[in-house]
Amino acid sequence: MxxxxxxxxxxxxxxxxxxxxxxxxxxxxxxxxxxxxxxxxxxxxxxxxxxxxxxxxxxxxxxxxxxxxxxxxxxxxxxxxxxxxxxxxxxxxxxxxxxxxxxxxxxxxxxxxxxxxxxxxxxxxxxxxxxxxxxxxxxxxxxxxxxxxxxxxxxxxxxxxxxxxxxxxxxxxxxxxxxxxxxxxxxxxxxxxxxxxxxxxxxxxxxxxxxxxxxxxxxxxxxxxIGYQAVGFYSIVERTLRVPINLMSQTIRQFFIRKFKNQDSAYEAFKSSVILSLVSLPFFALFFIVPESLYLFIFGQEWIGISLYFKILALGYWAIFCNPPSSAFLIAKRKSSILFNLQIIELIVKILLFILAYQYIDHKIYMLLAIPISLIFYNFSILYMVWRSQK
Incomplete structure (x- = not known):
């Protein structure tokens, strides 16, 4: 071409x-x-x-x-x-x-x-x-x-x-x-x-x-x-980490939906999802070694403690990168009901984790661990459904 x-x-x-x-x-x-x-x-x-x-x-x-x-x-x-x-x-x-x-x-x-x-x-x-x-x-x-x-x-x-x-x-x-x-x-x-x-x-x-x-x-x-102070930290971190995710979801998923519309290849969807997830892992791993001083230099001295929020969310956001090819495959094959059902389960898991963290963890900021855990569960559940459809 x-x-x-x-x-x-x-x-x-x-x-x-x-x-x-x-x-x-x-x-x-x-x-x-x-x-x-x-x-x-x-x-x-x-x-x-x-x-x-x-x-x-x-x-x-x-x-x-x-x-x-x-x-x-x-x-x-x-x-x-x-x-x-x-x-x-x-x-x-x-x-x-x-x-x-x-x-x-x-x-x-x-x-x-x-x-x-x-x-x-x-x-x-x-x-x-x-x-x-x-x-x-x-x-x-x-x-x-x-x-x-x-x-x-x-x-x-x-x-x-x-x-x-x-x-x-x-x-x-x-x-x-x-x-x-x-x-x-x-x-x-x-x-x-x-x-x-x-x-x-x-x-x-x-x-x-x-x-x-x-x-x-x-x-x-x-x-x-927790309060609006914690939401302020969370909103900045969430907006920062979602920049590459939003760009990806707007383009890569559309590409794979069109590709899998006429191509019945669950293996290709599974392989592409795994590759994207592995490629994104080093990028999100950087947030675990970036010093707090760099965040304060970028955002200002008022944002002391923001590095913890980056670490918690980065723990699960990398899993989203395996989503576009696998979810695109299910959408292209008119199996969107699977995504809806998994989303219901993911929401239940997230709510239960929030409740457990609130009850048993003293430092309430760690309630946010419910987010990466539920994200990993949801996105790899989709990947599992695609892998199972190969059989």
């Missing part, structure tokens, strides 16, 4: 991956400055807000943003409208519920974040379905750039928390996206499109909701039992 044909074949993956990489680099470079502009408490509250936004965004628009990827052209603009309206109604209803648990600033940040996430994902999927990869790549970069710039600039002008700056960035981006959607007429007043895509509501939503809840459960546990 010529270089030209190869570049054309993987143009979509390359563009999206590059934009995600640029966004991740922008966020990562900004972290040392943000940790000096905002307190550990700020990062703790911000981490909880992002965790709630991540979970509720999966159901706010009834997964109609995903339907846009497969919808007929005549239904797409109607789905854009319906998705936005459902998300807005959801935010209004949940604002009253969330007010019993959080203060007004956090409720505003959560609702603004939910509506922004669903709006940008709907626009992204609409454009991606029309092969506008350059627009989608620019949207990824714009999102990261605006959020980071506002978080960096606002503290220089006024006394502001990280939660408030997140609210302002979300509202600003919502305004920009709505102007674009209205100007380009990317909507159509309709209530009929949703009837043709009910499967996204009833089959896609439970899996996405469970996955998001399980991933963000530590934020709720840590904030309730």
């Amino acid at each position: 010529s270089i030209r044909k190869l570049a054309e074949k993987y143009k979509s993956i390359g563009l999206i991956s590059s934009s995600l990489l640029v966004g991740a680099i922008i966020t990562f470079i900004a972290l040392p400055f943000l940790t000096r502009l905002y307190s550990v408490q700020d990062f703790g509250e911000y981490g909880v807000v992002l965790a709630v936004v991540s979970v509720l965004s999966t159901i706010a628009n009834l997964r109609l943003d995903q339907a846009l990827l497969v919808a007929d052209d005549k239904h797409q603009k109607g789905l854009m409208f319906e998705s936005s309206v459902f998300s807005l109604i959801f935010c209004i209803i949940f604002a009253s519920i969330l007010s019993f648990f959080f203060d007004a600033q956090m409720v505003l940040a959560i609702c603004a974040g939910i509506f922004f996430n669903t709006l940008i994902q709907g626009l992204y999927n609409y454009k991606f379905s029309h092969e506008a990869e350059f627009f989608c790549a620019g949207l990824n970069i714009l999102r990261s750039l605006v959020v980071v710039l506002i978080q960096l600039i606002l503290p220089l002008m006024m006394s502001v928390t990280l939660v408030v700056s997140y609210s302002i960035s979300s509202l600003f981006l919502i305004f920009i996206l709505l102007i674009y959607i209205l100007k380009q007429h990317l909507y159509q007043f309709s209530w009929y499109g949703v009837k043709n895509y009910k499967d996204f509501i009833f089959s896609n939503t439970p899996h996405a909701l469970l996955n998001s809840f399980s991933h963000n459960l530590p934020y709720y546990i840590v904030s309730h039992f």
Whole structure:
């Protein structure tokens, strides 16, 4: 295959991956400055807000943003409208519920974040379905750039928390996206499109909701039992370690799904998973030898003790690298129910480990060991299911 044909074949993956990489680099470079502009408490509250936004965004628009990827052209603009309206109604209803648990600033940040996430994902999927990869790549970069710039600039002008700056960035981006959607007429007043895509509501939503809840459960546990200070440490470490994981899950899994769609090779999926896991192991092993002084130099003197968080999470995050080929194989072979079932078991294991650690370990920070143990269990259980399917 010529270089030209190869570049054309993987143009979509390359563009999206590059934009995600640029966004991740922008966020990562900004972290040392943000940790000096905002307190550990700020990062703790911000981490909880992002965790709630991540979970509720999966159901706010009834997964109609995903339907846009497969919808007929005549239904797409109607789905854009319906998705936005459902998300807005959801935010209004949940604002009253969330007010019993959080203060007004956090409720505003959560609702603004939910509506922004669903709006940008709907626009992204609409454009991606029309092969506008350059627009989608620019949207990824714009999102990261605006959020980071506002978080960096606002503290220089006024006394502001990280939660408030997140609210302002979300509202600003919502305004920009709505102007674009209205100007380009990317909507159509309709209530009929949703009837043709009910499967996204009833089959896609439970899996996405469970996955998001399980991933963000530590934020709720840590904030309730340990405090926002600990969540601040956890959020920084989690965001740092997930940079390569997020990039990988957006690209490598898509590649393997397409590959295994017409190739029935469980052995190839198993081998690729093992190789990825072994390749990633030295990278995560570095976090066990990096001195605390290096972390303090990067993040600031206020973050004493953050090295322990890196060690605990790195213990299990390396196992995620064996996931893309193995989970892609199961998805390609229409066996996603296996992933859902294993996710339920993983969530139960995680909760039980949290309870046991809280009961029997004095230093509550070690409750976080439930995360790497459950991650290793979940990802290698998927690998085992693929290996067993060879027989």
